[in-house]
Amino acid sequence: MKFNNRNVSISQKATIGKNVKIGDNTTIYDYVHIGDNAIIANDCIIGEPTNDYYFNPDYSNPPTTIGDNALIRSHAIIYADCTIGHNFQTGHRVTIREKTVFGNNCRVGTQTDIQGHSIFGNHCWLHSNVFIAQKTRIGNFVFIYPYVVFTDDPTPPSNICKGPTVDDYSQIAACSVLLPGVRIGKHCVVGAGSIVGKDVDDYQLVLGGPAKFVKDSREIKSRETGEAHYPWPYRFERGMPWEGKGFENWEKEQ
Secondary structure, X not given: OOOOOOOOEEOOOOEEOOOOEEOOOOEEOOOEEEXXXXXXXXXXXXXXXXXXXXXXXXXXXXXXEEOOOOXXXXXXXXXXXXXXXXXXXXXXXXXXXXXXXXXXXXXXXXXXXXXXXXXXXXXXXXXXXXXXXXXXXXXOOOEEOOOOEEOOOOOOOOOOOOOOEEOOOOEEOOOOEEXXXXXXXXXXXXXXXXXXXXXXXXXXXXXXXXXXXXXXXXXXXXXXXXXXXXXXXXXXXXXXXXXXXXXXXXXXXX
C-alpha cells in the first residue's frame, strides 16, 4: 500500500508520533494521540466523535490514545475516549466505540464490533466477526474466536447493562454466546456453539446450549499428540512473550 497523502485530514489538536504512516482518505480528530511507528491504513477514522457531538453545541472531543507500533487496517473506526496500548493490530472494518481500554499486544479481527465501555487486558486476541457488548471485562491472554457474541441486557429491552467477564488465559470458541453478567474463570474453555448463562469456575470445559460442565480443562488431550493440552501456555508460544524461552521461565521473570 502506498501512502500518497491524498485526502488526509489531521486535526491541529492531534498529536502524531515519530515515523507514523497514515493512508489516504483517513481522518484524525481532535485530541487524538498516535504513538511512534504506527501505521493507520486507508479510509480509517480515529477519534470519531461520540453521540454527544450531535446534540451538544459545546461538545469537545475526549482524548483518544493509540500506543506505539499500532497497525490499524483499512476502514477501521475508533471512537474518541478510547485508550489503546502498544503493538495493537486490527483487521479491516473494525468498530471500537468510546470508553474502550486495551492493554498491550492485542489484536482485533476483521469486522469485529466492540460496543464500548469495556476493558481488555494484555495479549488479547479477538478473531473476525466478534461482537462485544458494553461493560465487558476481559483479562490477559484471552482468545475469542470467530462469530462469538457477548451480550449485556438481562431482560431486553431494559436500562440494565451487565457485560460478561472472562478471566486470564481462557478460550471462547467459535459461534458461542455469553449471556449478560456471566463470569468465565481462568484457564477455561467454552466449546464451539455454546450458550453460557451461568458462571464458569476456573479450569472448566463447558459445552452446549445451555452450556454445561464437561470436565476439568486440564484433562483435554491434544488430538495430534494425545498429551494434555491445557493449560495452553505450556503448549503454545507463537506471538507470546514467552516465545523461545517457555512459559515457566517467563513466569519466573515476572
